[in-house]
Amino acid sequence: MRITTIGATATAVAVLASPITSTPTPATVPAVPAASVVSKPAKAASVHGEARISYIESIHDDIRFTIHAEQTPFTRPMPPTAPEGLSTDARGTLKFSHSRGEVTGWAEATVDCLVTSGRTATLTAVVTKSNVEEPGARLGISVQQGGKGEPDRLGFSWGVVNVDPENVDENGQLVRPQAGSCMAPAPFTTVIKGGYKVIHAEITKSPTQPEPAPHHS
Numbered sequence: 001m002r003i004t005t006i007g008a009t010a011t012a013v014a015v016l017a018s019p020i021t022s023t024p025t026p027a028t029v030p031a032v033p034a035a036s037v038v039s040k041p042a043k044a045a046s047v048h049g050e051a052r053i054s055y056i057e058s059i060h061d062d063i064r065f066t067i068h069a070e071q072t073p074f075t076r077p078m079p080p081t082a083p084e085g086l087s088t089d090a091r092g093t094l095k096f097s098h099s100r101g102e103v104t105g106w107a108e109a110t111v112d113c114l115v116t117s118g119r120t121a122t123l124t125a126v127v128t129k130s131n132v133e134e135p136g137a138r139l140g141i142s143v144q145q146g147g148k149g150e151p152d153r154l155g156f157s158w159g160v161v162n163v164d165p166e167n168v169d170e171n172g173q174l175v176r177p178q179a180g181s182c183m184a185p186a187p188f189t190t191v192i193k194g195g196y197k198v199i200h201a202e203i204t205k206s207p208t209q210p211e212p213a214p215h216h217s
Contacts, residue, residue, distance in 0.1 A: 045071035045114055045201035047121040047143050051194030053154050062099040063189075065154060067143065067196065068092045069111040069123050073204045076112065087203040088182050090114035094125035094141060096156075098132075105132035109139055113182040116200040119145040122184045140184030145198040152195045153187035161185040 050066035069092035074085040092111035097104055107130035114123040121143045127133045140157030155161070157179040167175045 043199055043201060045116040045121070046199045047114070047116070047123065047196055049143075049152075049194060049196035051152060051154065051191040051196060053189040054192045055159070055189045057159060058098070058100065060100075062097075064097050064194075065141070065156075066093075066095040067123070067141065069094070069114045069121075069125075071114045071116075071201065074207065082206075084207055086113070086181070087206060088113050088115045090123065092123075092125075094123070094139065106130060107133045107139070112138070115182050115203065116198060118200055119147060119198050120187070121196075121198045122182050124179055124181050124183065138179045138181070140179035140182075142184040142187045143196045143198060144187040145196055146191075152191035154189050154191060154196075155185040155187040156189075157184050160188075 046069060048068050050064065052062065052064045055061070055063055069090050071088065071090045073087045073089055075091070076085040076089040077083055078085060090111050090113050092114075094109040094111055095107070097106040099105075107127050109125035109127045109130075111123055111125045114121060116122075122140070123143075124138050124140050127135050127137045127139065129135070133139070140162070142155040144153040146152045158176055162176055162179065162185070163174060164177050165174070167177060169175050
């Protein structure tokens with residue numbers, strides 16, 4: 001794919017055990033039947049929002065990204081190496097548009113991977129419809145939710161990144177490599193309108209990985 005200018009938490013619940021003392025136990029509290037105890041499900045990692053960004057290479061252009069992504073671990077089987085899928089499997093949508101004068105490049109894509117850390121999220125999405133990208137191309141996006149008055153930020157896997165100097169077409173023009181799942185650059189642009197909400201969650205251990213052997217001293 002040729003490079004072009006236009007184009008391309010989870011809540012952890014900590015239970016603190018009361019120290020064991022010799023103080024007599026007060027009146028007995030009736031036990032709650034196990035069947036009636038409903039555990040609250042942990043939130044999934046996610047990122048939602050829409051924003052216009054300022055990009056140094058196209059400072060006067062109108063560039064917008066809309067993202068709705070949620071992590072859905074082990075929902076995209078990849079036999080034979082990952083028959084259950086990956087802990088970073090995700091679902092959702094990505095849309096972007098890049099307008100310069102009367103010309104607008106746009107794309108819609110389906111999210112396939114999401115990983116978070118604090119207020120930062122990295123995701124990839126596979127193009128389904130576009131006038132500048134090929135269907136099936138994977139795009140990498142990073143989002144950083146601002147804090148303490150700082151603006152949100154966003155990065156994308158084309159333009160000034162993801163370049164292989166030896167990957168050229170028949171005319172000697174650079175061809176952009178496809179992004180691997182959840183691969184995206186640091187969020188190098190600034191949000192100037194709108195914003196994003198990132199919910200962090202630790203990734204889930206693969207069900208096929210054995211538990212570590214207990215350590216004996």
